[in-house]
Structures are given as structure tokens and as C-alpha cells.
Amino acid sequence: MQRITLTEYLARNAGEAALADLIECIASACWSISNLVNVSALAGHQGSTDEINPHGEVQKPLDILADEVFVRSCSANANLSALISEEVEEITWVNPAQTGAYVLAYDPLDGSSNLDVDLSVGSIFAVSKLRSDSAEDVLPNGRNLLCSGYAIYGPSTMLVLTFGDQVDGFTLDDSTDSFVLTHPNMKVPQQACEFAINVSRQRHWDETIQSYVSDCLKGAVGPRQKAFNMRWTASMVADVHRILIRGGVFLYPIDAENAAAGGKLRLLYEAMPMAMIVEAGGGGATDGRIPLIDVVATTPHQRTSVILGAREEIDLIRAAYS
Template sequence: MRQITVIEHLLLHQRQNPMATGQFTRLLNELILSAKIIGRDVNKAGLVDILGYTGNVNVQGESVQRLDEFANSVLVHRMERAGVLCAMASEETADLIQISHRFPKGEYFLVFDPLDGSSNIDANVSIGTIFSIYRVKDGLSGQVELHDVLQKGAEQVAAGYFIYGSSTVMVYTTGSGVHGFTHDPSVGEFLLSHPDIKIPPQGKIYSVNEAYWNYWDGATQRAVGMFKDPNSELGRLYSLRYIGSLVADFHRNLLYGGVFMYPIDYRDPKKPKGKLRLLCEANPLAYIVEQAGGMATDGVNRILDIEPQELHQRTPLFIGSTAEVEKIREIYSQAG
């Protein structure tokens, strides 16, 4: 059987989707090349001197690992030269990343988390790159300002992630379903392996860090407790599966069904809205899960409807199968 590459798949869908211009194809090509470079070094991380901390702290106040820094530099270097972006934003960078005047500019804005879950590298846990693509507003000229690119998640034109594990997998959507591709290192291509992914309407897995139970409010405790109660309205006892790498937890639940939760906790007063970033983590995964038939909320509100006010805005996140997320939303709504 003939295998379909990710670019062939995209070009095939261009016939029904006039949004997918030559610029967009170029953008995706450069993202794929960046992921191949990052994946190559992730796979040999234990053999080269890129493990450990740099000694720097990123805008989130977190220690930066060397692979974080490497992945970020690869993406910035490749993408600013692609000629398709007007600006970028990275989890690792405090401000907008402007495209140098030395390179042509395009109509797209790229947001990315260069290496999600990188604290797990030393334990050989799956990690990944998450990306989100927007088209900038009409009439943009000159240097891009923050208000030019802050858009709701519903306005994304594409989103996806690369997951570096036992194999390297790419999952993406352009608003017409979700498709997964597995990298074949023998030919250097991502080949279609998971066409038209649909998340099961109800799963058997819940993913959350229960060590923070005592820092949760009552609604959160009731929501999590529901999955441990075989007599709950969901009608089954759930299995707890928590890797601690967002992209890995999400990918498993996307295929098998279930829910990932990162609620607000009260350990850190500097993060009153939770830990996860709206633009580079919650929005792209919410876009993917909705295209696959699932849901994503902050407990009450649809993630894709949230109007961002800051580049590194945080949000609680409940994402996965419809049955689970709906019940969580009921609990939070009743709590007021």
C-alpha cells in the first residue's frame, strides 16, 4: 500500500481548502524540518553534552534545560528565514520575536512551546513540540505589535504537535479533522499513520497530579473524586494515568479517550490562574481536541473563546472526551 506523506496529505486537502496557500505549505515544511532536527538530538540526548540546566531562568521563572534552549533556537532560526511569518512567540521568550528586516515577511503568526515536558528528559519520557498558527489581521505593516497578534484560539488556522518518544509522531489540524503521521527515519518522511483521529466520546482514563489535592478548592476535589467513584454518574471507575508531560498525556487520551486536568491550585500566589499557557499550550490542544470531537474548558468556559490579554497568559485546563469534560463543567458551574 502506498504511504502518504504529510505534505502530500496537505496538498490533497488544499483542493477543498483555499486557506492552505503556498505560504502555509512552506510554513509547515519548515516546522517539520525543525522537528526532525530537534527529534534527532532528543533521541541521542544521553550521548551528547546537551542534558542538564543552562543556569538561566525563562520568562515563566523556570530553570531552562539545555535541550529547551536548543529546540527554541532551532525553531527561531528556521522559522524566521521561511519568509512566511510576520512574528513569533515562544514559551521561552518574554516578548514577541520580530522577524529581522534581512528576511521577507509573510501573513502568519506562529506560537510554540519548543520542548514541552523537558524536565522528564533524563527519565527518557516522551516530550514534544506544540505549535499554533494564526493569520495576522488585514492591513498590517511595519513592526508587529502585541495587539496585532493576540487572537482567540477559535481564530487559529492550524495547530499541532510533534511527540518524541518510541517513534516521532506529528499530529495536526487545519480545521478539517485531525491527522497523525509517524516519522520513518529510513526515508526521512512523516507518513500518514492515524487518519481522521476521533477521540472516544467517553474514556476510562483521568490524568491529573493528585499530589496537589490539598491545594484545590471544593469543586476541583469533587470533580477529581468523581473519577474514583464507581457509582458516579459517569458509570465507571477510571484509571489514573499521569506522565507529567502535557503533550504525552494529551496524545494518549486523544487516542484512547479520557480527560487531562490541570486546575488552579493555591501553592503559588504568583499563578492565580493556573500553570499552563493559553496561547502556546491550551489553545492548540483545544483546537485539536475539538476537531477530533472532544472538548476543552477552563472549568466553565470554552478555551477557544477566551480573549487573550497577555502573551504568556495562563489558564486552568480540562481537556479530553466530551462525557468527562461536560461533567466537570457541571460541577464548576454549580459551584458558582
């Protein structure tokens, strides 16, 4: 098979040279973070810090280091105007607001609670454009995202990317320090037999989610008439990556305990980019009422309900809610 590097792929598919350059900066950041993850125990970067992120969560050392890597790598792009990071309360303005300049929303290290037990973690990102010269227009509209992607740091490091038409996966070749296309045109398998949900929150779920999970657990003798496996890694990147490869559905719904906050997962740099990726791969994504990509962002760290995966499962859950 012909080796296609990320650089060659971007030259053909990014459309704008400036966008290709920004994605190269993001890929460089992910390469650096992959190295940091690999040596985290040796470098003494495991455990927790005394710092608290904007969501009231104790930060891991690599949460902070990964955010610094993104800022350092991507700020060099002259067409980047603003950064919206999970780890920083305020929007970081790299250059003045200017119509058409890029906005990068990102979670520098998703699933960092897995670091100390050596499980997969990742980074998530979405790129959009400022709609005007006003800083008020910095929050992206999901349908106007230019591209979305994630990196997963596991047995190998992968970068998964979409411009909205299809999903392509690149594996880091350590011998050349380059990302190479290994998973072209990734599609979500439509016959789901796995679901990913945090069962420790079951007491908070609404009736629709309680019923859905109960029906799955009843197996072949239940209303779904087939056996389901339950998977949960506490890393959205790892769970979504599994769905792209093997199918299934991921659920982190709004529930009685997190309803006041609007849900658990963040819209701009977790839910929205993953929704774009899953939709481009032929799956579906919803907050239970509307397509997840259509949820309107009003604040940088807005939370939302997230249900995404195989299209037939998403349609079933949305029908149950409606």
C-alpha cells in the same frame, strides 16, 4: 495502504502554499529536535542550565537548543511575521507587522523534565495571521487559528496536525526522513475511563475538582459506576496524545496556589493549540467556565486553567462549575 507523505497531504489540505511551506518548516524543526532528543545523553545535553525562562523555570539545555531550531527553521519563511516562544520573554519579530502575515506560537520542548528519565517529550505549535499592520494585533484569537499541532518524541516520532475540521497523525519514517500519514481522522473516544491530573496539587484544588477526582476514584461502587485509571506523565503532549488514542480527560485546573498567576499552563502555545486539536477530534476543552478556545489572550505568556478530553467528561465538569 497507500503512503501519503506530509508534503502530499499539505498540497491537498493546507489551502495556501505559504501555509504549507511554514508547516513544512515546523516539521523540519521537529525532525531536528527528535534527533537532538535521541542523542541528548550522548551529547551531554541532559541536566539543567543556569538559565531561567520567562516563567521562572530553570531551562534544560534542550529547551534552549529546541527553541533555536524553531527560530532557524521557521524564520526562513518569507510570510512569517512573528514568533511567540515559551522560552523567550519578548515576541520575536522576523518580518515587519503586515496584515495576513503568519504568527507562530510554540512550546519548543514540552515536558523537558522527562528527558533525564527517558520519557516522552514533545513540541506544541499554533499558526495564526496578523489581523492588521499593527504589532498590537499579534496575539491570536483561538477561533481564528489556521492550524495547530504537536510532535511527540517517543518510541517513534509523530506529528499530529489539524486545520480545524479533523485531526491527522504522521509518523516519521527514519529511512526516508519524511513524515507519513499513519493515523487519519483521529477521534477522541467518548467513553472515558482514564483521567490525568497532578495529584501532588490536591491540597490546592477547588471543591469541583476535588469532587470530580473523588467520584472517579470510588470506581464501580461510586457515583460514576465504573473504574477509572489515573495517568500523569508531566508532559502535556504525551497526555493529550494518549487521550486522542485511548480516551480520557486531562486536567490542570486553576487552584489556590496558582490562581494569582491565572493557572499553570500557557494559553497561546499550550492550551489554545491543544484545545483546537481536541475539539477537531470530537472532544471538548474548557477553562471551567467557557470553551478554552474562546479565552481571550491579553499577554504573550498568559496562563489559564486547562480541562480537556472526552466530551461527556468536559460537559460534566462544566456543569459542576456552573
